[in-house]
Amino acid sequence: MSRSLQEEVVTSRLLIYREVALNSFRSWDGVIGALGLMAALLILLDAGGPVLAPFKLIMCLALPGWVLVSRLADADPAARLVWTVVASAMLFTVFAFFMAWSGIWHPRPVAAAGLVASSVAIVLFPAVHGFGSRPFDWRLRPLRQLIPLDRVRLLGRLRERSLRELLPWLVLGAALIMWGISLAMTGSGDLDTWGLLTKYPATWYLAVAAVLGLCIWGIGTRREIRARFLIASVSGLVVMLYASANLLTAVPRLPWSYKHIAVTDFIGATGQMDPSVDIYNRWPGFFASSAFLGETIGLRDALDYAAWAEIGFALLNVVTVLAIARALSRNPRVYWTATLVFVLANWVNQNYYSPQAFGYTLYLTMCLIVLTFLRSTPIMVVQVLEERLTRPQLPAIESYERPIGRSLRVAAIVAVLLLQAAIVVSHQLTPYLALLGLVPLFLLGYFRPRWLAPALVVMTLLYLIPNIGFIEQKYGLFTGFDPLANAGYQPRSDTFTDPAAWLMTTRWMARAAVLLSVLTGVLALAGFVRRLMQGEVRTTLMVAWMAVAPAFGLLGQSYGGEARLRIYLFALPWLAIGVAWLFWSGPLRTRKALLGATASLSAMALLFSVVYFQPEEDHRIPQGDVVASQWIDSRARSGDVIFEPGYFFPTLIGPNYPNYYRTIRVAPLSGLIKNLTGPVNAENIEKYADSIKPTSNVYVVISDNKREDESAAKLSLSGTVSNFERDLSFDNRASRVFESETVRIYQIAGTP
Template identity: 35%
Template sequence: MTTEALHRWVRPPYLLLPLALLVWLLSLRTVDLAGMDDLGLLQVLPAGYWVAVVLLTAGFWLALRDRTVPVRWLTGYLLGLVAMIHATPALLYPTLRYSWAWKHIAVLDAMLRSDGQVPHAGGFDIYNQWPGFFLLNALYLRVTGLESALGYAAWAPPVVNALLLGPLLLLYRSFSTDRGLVWGALWVYYCCAWVGQDYFAPQAFAFLLFVTVLALVARQLPGAAPGGGAHASGSPERAGPPRLLPLLAVLLLEAAVVVSHQLTPLMLICVLTALALPRRNRRAVLPALAGAVLLTVLWDTTAARPFLARNLPEFLDGLTSPDSNVVSGLAGLGAAAPGQVVVAWVDRGLSAAVILLAVLAVWRRPWVRRTALPLMAAAPLPLLLANSYGGEMIFRVYLFALPACAFLVTALLRPTARSGVRATAAVAVVLTLLGGLFFGYYSKENMNYFTPGEVSAVARMIEVAPPGAVIVSVTGNVPGVASHYDVHPRVQLNQESEDVRRQLATDPLAALARATAFAPPGTPFYLVLNRGQAAECYLTGVLPADTVARLGTAVDEAPRFAVVDRNDDAAVYRYVPDPG
């Protein structure tokens, strides 16, 4: 190697990426998961982890300013960021993270046993009516010979986020050929995606397809052809007719979205409708919009009709209560743990900052007003007024608006001229946004993490519980408790009536009796108590923090409760009421 070549490879952009990854991996060796409390992983990740994050950020922005650094190195930095954020729990935890991921494993297993639609699904019947994600995974398991998705589901967050890099890059290159702007927007996106809808779930799958559809449609918009200057001009010339192959790909992706998730098709229709408002866009957008509307209506009036018919009154009520829909996700914080109150305000601050910076970009950067980006960012808002989506709509609107908002934020932060001061300020803002993401993404890990003891206790319960036995838990934060949901009725005490929840604090055994009174006389029920439920009660305040402990003490002292399994993190009890 020549001296000139050696000098090239010892520059900071080439050194900081491997150094940051090495420091990150070494830092994970000293993490004590038992030390998590109010702030989850934030409390137990060592200083080396945060040093690695800063090194990676510095290296990326140095590489972005040096046009001699190949694009593959920028890709490496972005994948390194994805790994540091999203692969860290997968590397640290010996079990699958997050209770909803476990529920989706249970749904997939039930569909495999039933060769499709699951009978007697109860509250899980919504998955029978939007089964696309699960059937695709079932096909993969059948082809590969794997018995369960449990082995790879833990890696869904890093994989989904890594796969998003491709469609996001395609989308951003539709609006600019400025390398710094495009790749900077990718970094900003990953720094602000705190909502956490990237686990093993239909939403993660549908969101990936949603962004891909937007990217393919955006490539057909006027002024979106690559090589057209520093920025896409958004010129008023009319778009040509959509090319056949991209249109077929869009229709196929839309079909996959429609059969997999109930909300994402509506978000897609909102965004495509917004893109079709300018007349010059319509020849490119209307075929995709017509396909999305037709497929959604066809599916919702056939396969999904039972669910929609049952929930139509709730949907109509939501349309008449836009004010309550907007604030439904901003739950009261009085009962939450002190650390979670701080986290809630950080999350709100991060989201507000992203939206404010995006609005400022539209004002301060006139060229972005000639693109479709402002329409893409604002399009999900009508759904926030239409329905609360169980209190989650405000977070889903942020999720679907973020791809456009991240680009707008970067357009605002990117210096219009080469200036070291402005570049440093931009990096400081990005680091602040990244810090906010860690609060939102890592702060609930004390309840998202399950120990092997919790998993083994629940597995033992499912193994011995006969069909028809009722399974009772305080909250739903139990790994694998939904297994065989088609043969085990479930009782979740925090979802019972207010009277039962109040009685749970004064007379736990009487509350248990009332909650299980629906079962035929003599039906056994199994009560599962675990560390994760106690953590959820403490962190969220859904029930008093000592609920799990008090209930455990009560059943330990009561007759007819037999211990099925017990360890340091979980206990399972069996109770058979007197048939008389």
């Protein structure tokens, strides 16, 4: 048999298999509908456990949103993905919030009903431009009428591809394999003051450098930019940078995640929120939706999935920034460079399981919707300013507006209002940073209708008013109108067990963070100036304002020293676009632009690695601490006193956490050791505990973890904690009731 005949036979078989598969369903919409019904059945039966949890989660985050998004005729593919996920999440967030508010908590039936309704809608009313856009023909037509054989000669097309075309894919695959092997070599042992920087083997850095090089090559190549290759490369880089640290631990690594896990588990266990407990129960949107989805997919403890939030939010935000840049530019080099800058300059580490990460994703989605559907011509005063800034001899580089139908604009307005509502009930600061950027642009006419600006403001304030008293009493509504003071934050060097090492590493890390931020800002400013000089004024002014607007948040609030981090994070997508404009605003690719982009992105990658991975020792929570905290949470009762080892010990971890504010007292171990009068024994410890709160049981938690508060750190350096534990272990009334690789818990039982 000749080679051409063999190829035709193989191709014919492939086509037959394809047609048989298609004949199994009316259309792809039928496949999606069937999967949705299957997921609904599994949810109702509470079947599958953690094995099928990813499948149920994917269907919950894909199907309801796709019913709406598939109706968009020519939406950008990246925007479609973002809108599908966010629309689904928004639907369940609304249900979860009102169920938690009313106390009628039935997540599984509601989620199953939503999936069934979505499945029925997508099958009976297929979208014109969705997967099921073409009517299905049940007849088995001749193969050559289905798809011409000369267009699907699989073997022939593979042979025609040169090694030069396949080589980047081979390098990418080899780099990803090398990265996985490097993580296995890294292990999860103890860290020093250099964090993960000295723990990663050289092959890890080589793998990351190879993928970064592929991304830069894909953007700067003279040949046609291949979107699929850049999608794979940038996604691989995001996973390498944002998932490496999490994959080395068995539990969520950041201490700030555990309070959020506790709030989620409390709402999931009780089916309601309690505003008297804390501020999280007054802004419960994220926690209610997370508890809703956790119950739906069969993972009722947020600890089981919280660690995946970091990479999940990172990937979704990167896709959103890509879609935003594509809405502003038709130049592939611009929007891919902006995406890469966002990946490499996002050192803030705010993607962990938290309401602020959730709110930030919704904010980016709201900006994407506004840029896609609500753009308009600004008011006359602004037009005059734009004309004066425009150089007449240079034509505008890219068009700004495109016609949008009335129905799409109405849908976009409703979506913006819903997104802002979800942000308002989920986080305290995010809605105001969103208002700082968007409201002036609405009022100036860059986006319309202009009445949407006051509507967003009123919605935000109406939710704040009932909570002003609580905020003023607990935190203070304003920390002062001093931007410099609100932007400043000085960490305490004596919170670490090795101050000398802290001076050598942490301060240099802080300087690297400042350098990365300044580098990004300076390049973006140069990009804005170049863009203006080349004739495109409107988009430049709009993006520049979005980059500058978050800084006005420093006028009244420091947000516990974190305001500067939020401001940089909210400015970063727009700064990234400015950086991309600097290199690729010209009509042609130049060697100078390529060298500048390569040098800048390489420097960003180096600084990002230092800033992101060096503090790992100071932040990582050992698994032993988590297991010990779960043990205490399941046994602590009213009247108990718990002496914990330090600030980062995850005492608040489960649904029992409100009792720690009411009937259970948590006190620092360092205070017990410093204030204990007399010898270390159960009787004296009980007396000190009774002076704090009448006690039933006393739990003394001793951890080998180095991250302790200031007093505990000094005690550890002098060996006082070790001596205290040694003396306590000799007392017959003090029982060691728990022991893990890093934690020992002693219980002194009192009178019930």
